[in-house]
Amino acid sequence: MMQTKAKETEKRFSPALAKGQRWKTKDAYIQIVQLGKTLIDYKLLRDLRQKRRTQTTTFMSMEDYLKTNEVSLMKGPSRN
Numbered sequence: 674m675m676q677t678k679a680k681e682t683e684k685r686f687s688p689a690l691a692k693g694q695r696w697k698t699k700d701a702y703i704q705i706v707q708l709g710k711t712l713i714d715y716k717l718l719r720d721l722r723q724k725r726r727t728q729t730t731t732f733m734s735m736e737d738y739l740k741t742n743e744v745s746l747m748k749g750p751s752r753n
Contacts, residue, residue, distance in 0.1 A: 690732070695721075695747040696739060703744070 690713065696703040700719065706727050707714040713735050716725045738744075 690735065696744045697747055698742055698744050702747070703739075 690705055690708060692705055692708055694705045696705075702718045702721055704716045704718060705713060706716055711731055712729050713732060714727045714729050715735065716727055718725055
């Protein structure tokens, strides 16, 4: 029974979110600015050189968005 809970937790919290990550969607980029206990600050950018205001959402909302949309984690250093 412990394995089942571990697998459910793993599924629910993947992909792992970290400060500085950049995710590519079809038309934009999501940059993780700050992580709190329940909230995430992020920037939604159409172009990586663009300066945008920081937005806030919950972990669950961000994870659901990343799972349901075609996103990929970009490699390389962030511009934080």
